[in-house]
Amino acid sequence: MTRRTYDSLRSARWFAPDDFRSFGHRSRVLQMGYGYEDWKGKPIIAIVNTWSDANQCHTHFKQRVEDVKRGVFQAGGFPLELPAISLSESMVKPTTMLYRNFLAMETEELLRSHPVDGAVLMGGCDKTTPGLTMGALSMGIPFIYLPAGPMLRGNWKGQVLGSGSDAFKYWDERRAGRLSDQAWFEMEAGIARSHGTCMTMGTAATMMGIAESIGFTLPGASSIPAADANHVRMSAECGRRIVDMVWDDLTPAKMLTRANFENGIACAMAMGCSTNAIIHLIAMSRRAGHPVSLADFDAFSRRVQVIANIRPSGDAYLMEDFFYAGGLRAMLERIRPHLQTEALTVNGKTIGENIAGAEVYNDDVIRPLDKPIYAEGALAVLRGNLAPDGVVIKPSAVAPHLLRHTGRALVFDDYPSLKKAVDDPELDVTGDDILVLRNAGPLGAGMPEWGMLPIPTKLLKQGVKDMLRLSDARMSGTSYGGCLLHCSPEAAIGGPLALVKTGDRITVDVPARTIHLEISDDEMAQRKAAWTPPPPRYERGYGWMFGRHIKQANEGCDFDFLETTFGKPVPEPDIF
Template identity: 90%
Template structure:
């Protein structure tokens, strides 16, 4: 049964006949609104991550007006609340450093303002997990509005995919195979519209996961940002959140562990970004339904990659995925791997939302009998080098590297690595394993350094892939034999800190193992001699980050923000 106005959270601010409420009402009237604009209506926050520095969200200036239109149409009152934007391309040293900042900001924006529900506007990599983590902790009804992918890139008649093709052609340029003119033309053609990366990078992965978990309207995550369907979807988000508030459809009343298990299955079938693991673990822990690395690895054994989208696929991009039926069609195709009873923000179950969804191109969204990769997109390896796991994307790795033993070539920081890989005299072969450490959560904020560049010397010899190991992340648009998120990280004394150049490392992806061929006694001696690196930050947000960040296998959230850390935060005192 729908709620009455006096039970709405915002009514505490505006309904009483007292001095404080007089102040609230008069200040809203100061902005030109009349009591008829808000009395008897739910107040909806629109948390907007637009900024002039975020190319992926440049259309949000207009989309927020579309959301407001929908809220007004449904009888609500919208309040736009800007939040930190987190442009993946522009923010340094890494947006991962600020994902939890956005989560904190979202939670506190919703807590401190007179709002009853929220529309969360995001898309560029960290905005999806950051916004939803904060909203989950606050607990108000919310709906997620994904930015949508940009249009296909184009260069000299070739279709370009952001990130994936940039990495590929950059290697050709480093090898002397691409002219300055060609490179400049590519710069102008690879990103032709607003919207997120149109490959199956972290942005597309996390928007798809948000839909599979139940946070978006059906089909919302696949719509290209420049498509008129995106405008209509934005207005529908505004209408739907008003209904959600009246129905009191909160995360606690909607979510179970099944929702997040659906997110994992979806990620595997999409050929997801490796970053999906860190973000979905963090989101699930905020909701009180934690999933783990083991859940991802178990799903990878069952769920094949059926979305033929770069970088796991070799041809298509997100625009093609949308035309082929989008996420509902892919989810219908893997229905047997889903918990279809899980509820979603439109009030229906996931099973009901995808019922009858059709695939219009079997090469873009493959049948289960003809996947592009028989197992899932990710694998989690463990061993004496990574007791708490290391992640690899086997669907985007050269097959001969899935079982490999090689000599370690170790670098303690990224500048040293970057300098070395362009040295024509570097002692390296394609059988070696490049190792970068001190790039994990505490060591460096966990930037996307994990796709270590193949040495120029090897590129000129025709080497296209080699094993690379780090405690960093990599871009979801990246590919290759990259072993990532090594936990525990080197900066806190994990085994990665003890590796030396010349050590032998054995990787066996089918067996899910990684082993440093060094005796336990020798590792103990190295550990006794190890000293931690100095703290990167001595003040401010970075100082707090370094003291409270959890490891990659725990989602890299702040320990004090997780569910169960302390009693729930009370409602703000408005008297």
């Protein structure tokens, strides 16, 4: 590979010429206290940092950015930290999904407008992984992704607690009157014990693992717990590696093919991934110009088993255990037959080379292929007259008796009415019914994580632990149960979900991949003719723009004007 010269770097356009404009650039760098020897003749590396005081998953990034800078300096580069919107899944309302594309836009424009040659992207909490990488893919300069890593295991009275999954489980126990207030408050203090992302196989762990399997991270980077010293060393190595990537001109266009994203799907299935993986990976692949689809996910689901025994698909272990058992490299080595091992990664080697020789140290945490957690992949895509463009379910986390089921629909038009109803002791509901929530999709509500609809308190007290729940919303990756999600087209644009009435019968057949509203085509057409769209949710600002340009879940929920096919590539900034 031919190494680049300094004069060919983007940053040299700002700093190298002997003209008045470059005089201004150089003088302002000197104004910050840097000397010529700090930056002259060196690649400039952007560190896009999603740290904030309101993001518990990224609290360590305030220190890790210094480790990245250390690595950049060691390799002969010059680092510039560029803060970006942080997107804490636990804090941001109504949902960070509303702002994923905002982060993607910000990342793309930060990198385009500044004199930088490569980037280290610091993320982890759910939407930061896709947001950062989508923006960097559109910009097209060399980049490497630094995952935040999972937090340490939770603990309560000697029991291991998993973020999200155990919170949902014990909250239902409390609603049913089987858990005291004191026990609940003790859990509250013990379930999140360190910085880092959720330590279950939620969306954060899923997307960090997918990023590694695509080739965006250093080998093994996605599995390292945030509090582990290995994370500090990995951060510095990211800084060193990006400098070489710039000199080698290892851009996304030169590195990526469709194989990289298909490896991401295979990894997701084996991990027991979050349902959110589908939306984000589709969006990322479309930004790269190598689109994957719902059909690809379902095809991989038929042949790649779930082998990571991590909650919520698994029954015992958390991400810390996954790391000790060998981590993602070991899991990928186990599913090598399902990978396209020639796919290139950011360290300049193929994924096959990166996982070669990786060992599993605990066969119960990372199962052999002949002893999977679930015989098919983590996700399934169902279609039918109720979801022509697909609805997603996580069968590995569903009660088996619900995989083939017909039930009566109990329909709610908004989340507040659902929340009120489920605590009504007189609610007309049985465990065989199907709860339906609509107007919670991309346009309807920004697609919040409302899809794990709460089981009515009346049923919890009867011992019902799972039931089918259908919506155009998403759910947390830490959620579980018979939740049918991302129903497309969504209700807010007149999708069939908008036409369901309480009392209708719905048939779900996960093995056959079908979902059907048991009414005639004529009845469906009559209801469609009578339907009127809801008023716009936002009348100004970012929400207004979101509502006019957001695409549907099956297309990745990107903005139409950000996809590669929308228009010509954005030119380099005119600095003269």
